[in-house]
Amino acid sequence: MVAGIENNNSSNTSTYAGLGSLLILPTWLVIGFFLVLPVLMMLVYSFLTKEFRGGVIWEFSLAAYDQFFFDRGLFGDEPPKIEWTYIIIFWRSIWLAAVATFLCLLVGFPTAWFIATRSGPNKSLWLFLITIPYWVNLLIRTISMKFLIRDTGPLNEWLLAAGVIPEPIHMINTNFAVQLGLFYSYLPFMVLPIYAAVERYNFAYSEAAADLYAGRWATLRKIILPIVKPGIIAGCILVFVPSLGAFLAPDLLGGAKNFMIGSLIEEQFKGNAGNWPFGAAAAMILLSMVLIVLTFYARQQMKQGKR
Amino acid sequence: MKRSRIIGMSALALMLAAGVAHAEGKLSIYHWFEYMPQELLDKFAKEYDVEVTMDTFDSNEALLASLKAGKMGSYDVAIPGDYMVEIMTGEGMLDTFEPSELSNFGNIAPQWVDVPFDRGRKHSIPYQWGSTSFAVNRDVYKGDINTLAIIFEPPEALRGKINVLDSQGEVLALASMYLGIPQCTSDRNQLRALNDLLQNAKPHWASFGSDIAKDVLVSGDAAAGMIWNGFAAKAREEGANIEYAFPKEGFVVWMDNVVLLKDAPNRDNALKFMNFLLEPENVAAVTNYAQYTAGVTGVEPYLEAAVTDAPELNPPADQKGEFIQACPQEVQTVYDKIWTDLKK
Numbered sequence: 320m321v322a323g324i325e326n327n328n329s330s331n332t333s334t335y336a337g338l339g340s341l342l343i344l345p346t347w348l349v350i351g352f353f354l355v356l357p358v359l360m361m362l363v364y365s366f367l368t369k370e371f372r373g374g375v376i377w378e379f380s381l382a383a384y385d386q387f388f389f390d391r392g393l394f395g396d397e398p399p400k401i402e403w404t405y406i407i408i409f410w411r412s413i414w415l416a417a418v419a420t421f422l423c424l425l426v427g428f429p430t431a432w433f434i435a436t437r438s439g440p441n442k443s444l445w446l447f448l449i450t451i452p453y454w455v456n457l458l459i460r461t462i463s464m465k466f467l468i469r470d471t472g473p474l475n476e477w478l479l480a481a482g483v484i485p486e487p488i489h490m491i492n493t494n495f496a497v498q499l500g501l502f503y504s505y506l507p508f509m510v511l512p513i514y515a516a517v518e519r520y521n522f523a524y525s526e527a528a529a530d531l532y533a534g535r536w537a538t539l540r541k542i543i544l545p546i547v548k549p550g551i552i553a554g555c556i557l558v559f560v561p562s563l564g565a566f567l568a569p570d571l572l573g574g575a576k577n578f579m580i581g582s583l584i585e586e587q588f589k590g591n592a593g594n595w596p597f598g599a600a601a602a603m604i605l606l607s608m609v610l611i612v613l614t615f616y617a618r619q620q621m622k623q624g625k626r
Numbered sequence: 627m628k629r630s631r632i633i634g635m636s637a638l639a640l641m642l643a644a645g646v647a648h649a650e651g652k653l654s655i656y657h658w659f660e661y662m663p664q665e666l667l668d669k670f671a672k673e674y675d676v677e678v679t680m681d682t683f684d685s686n687e688a689l690l691a692s693l694k695a696g697k698m699g700s701y702d703v704a705i706p707g708d709y710m711v712e713i714m715t716g717e718g719m720l721d722t723f724e725p726s727e728l729s730n731f732g733n734i735a736p737q738w739v740d741v742p743f744d745r746g747r748k749h750s751i752p753y754q755w756g757s758t759s760f761a762v763n764r765d766v767y768k769g770d771i772n773t774l775a776i777i778f779e780p781p782e783a784l785r786g787k788i789n790v791l792d793s794q795g796e797v798l799a800l801a802s803m804y805l806g807i808p809q810c811t812s813d814r815n816q817l818r819a820l821n822d823l824l825q826n827a828k829p830h831w832a833s834f835g836s837d838i839a840k841d842v843l844v845s846g847d848a849a850a851g852m853i854w855n856g857f858a859a860k861a862r863e864e865g866a867n868i869e870y871a872f873p874k875e876g877f878v879v880w881m882d883n884v885v886l887l888k889d890a891p892n893r894d895n896a897l898k899f900m901n902f903l904l905e906p907e908n909v910a911a912v913t914n915y916a917q918y919t920a921g922v923t924g925v926e927p928y929l930e931a932a933v934t935d936a937p938e939l940n941p942p943a944d945q946k947g948e949f950i951q952a953c954p955q956e957v958q959t960v961y962d963k964i965w966t967d968l969k970k
Contacts, residue, residue: 372717394814
């Protein structure tokens with residue numbers, strides 16, 4: 320240990336020279352075992368023939384992708400049309416996730432800003448308060464939300480008693496309830512990265528902008544947002560991606576009347592359908608979409624880096 | 627010195643492990659959630675000096691998927707529903723036994739010996755049976771409820787306040803009964819009518835959910851809901867003013883069964899456990915807990931009054947239920963499409 324501290328950089332390099340590839344081995348093992356292998360398995364399964372009542376037959380087949388994109392009628396013998404069912408399900412999930420992300424951003428940004436601009440001990444207290452609800456399991460929080468907003472729940476009872484509304488607002492089993500659930504579940508994922516970005520922001524820039532006659536709005540748009548943008552984007556990804564696969568909120572708060580991507584895939588493995596290749600194909604299509612979005616973002620970042 | 631100690635310790639550990647395996651047997655159960663009183667497992671463990679472990683699943687399909695995904699050989703017994711016994715037999719997942727291997731085999735109620743899903747009981751014994759239909763909140767709706775129209779073409783008062791089990795098999799079977807068409811029909815016009823009925827009914831439904839079926843009735847989120855009879859009895863006991871219906875078009879009868887799994891690591895203990903569950907006193911404990919009905923004769927003296935008197939457990943004599951059938955592949959494909967379209 321002591322020797323390590325006293326050593327200068329060049330001798331450190333020589334100590335570990337040639338070990339580089341060996342030292343990175345554990346990382347590769349973890350990535351290979353937990354990331355590459357499962358994804359490869361999914362890819363292979365999506366191109367296999369389905370076995371009745373679950374399982375796969377080891378024969379190449381495009382049936383899973385065909386089922387996703389082409390509608391051949393109730394009995395499967397009509398000329399193929401475009402299949403809207405799964406596009407609608409994917410679109411619904413994407414839309415819900417996008418709205419949830421937007422709402423989180425709308426509330427999360429000012430919250431993060433507020434926390435980041437408090438003085439030392441207060442800052443920690445506010446951060447602590449934000450994380451407290453998340454010590455409780457997500458399932459329990461979602462069910463509690465259900466209790467709160469049901470027709471005879473405390474929220475409606477209170478509004479009725481206060482005379483704000485003449486009759487209970489129907490919220491449970493609606494899209495509003497699902498949005499509320501997603502928003503509540505993932506808000507801290509938005510607040511924390513933005514907080515980290517805002518905390519590093521040098522307020523001298525704001526003062527400089529004010530000196531140069533920039534209004535508040537111009538300062539926010541031209542100075543602050545570009546600087547904290549990485550935090551905002553990280554927050555958006557952290558909220559959007561899990562919302563896309565969420566099925567707790569849609570099931571418990573939305574009444575499970577409509578499939579989400581997550582519940583559609585689950586049904587293929589655990590439901591009557593027992594269609595493993597189709598479940599794998601749907602998962603692959605979802606993964607590809609997420610990858611395209613992330614690649615797009617990465618390229619944008621690189622372009623900006625070059626400028 | 628150091629090495630010899632390591633060898634010594636390893637030998638000791640091995641001996642201990644072997645000793646444990648010899649001293650007491652093991653039994654590994656794969657069962658539904660909330661369906662087995664812990665005291666009963668403890669009783670079996672004590673009586674036969676067996677170490678019992680139990681994992682749970684939440685649907686017949688989940689059980690099948692999990693066993694197919696590589697859990698065969700790790701469990702001794704499982705408790706699938708009627709049609710799933712047939713499917714598992716077809717998949718070659720079940721071991722057979724002779725009636726002579728179970729001394730209590732004669733306790734099985736006569737009507738449950740030669741069942742359509744396991745002729746002569748070669749793979750399974752009865753666990754509990756019950757029915758699936760629906761219950762209605764009598765504060766909200768006071769009319770006649772003994773018709774499946776309550777679910778599929780609901781009266782004004784119940785529209786938008788109905789919970790439906792999130793279970794393809796039960797929903798499609800009840801819808802078929804309402805239309806008066808056979809289950810697993812391959813007639814195209816009948817399948818189209820089935821599809822239309824469900825599509826038109828869905829706007830009147832508030833939610834799909836199985837594990838919430840009791841809670842939505844108790845809390846009042848739903849004024850009517852498809853539900854299993856024992857679950858309805860529990861909802862009523864928890865204070866909901868609900869009545870369980872035995873619709874005139876028919877209702878679903880189901881039976882859960884203890885099956886002997888192929889490649890069971892502890893076949894002897896599995897048979898001991900099955901025999902144990904054919905003992906009236908033991909299976910009555912399950913009935914008192916789950917509020918369904920045992921398939922064994924002689925349980926009456928051990929049953930609690932709340933169970934024997936429950937209206938949910940006593941269907942009118944002239945009404946008959948039907949088992950859900952396992953559809954052949956070409957019909958199942960259409961069923962899957964109907965179900966996906968319903969929930970898209």
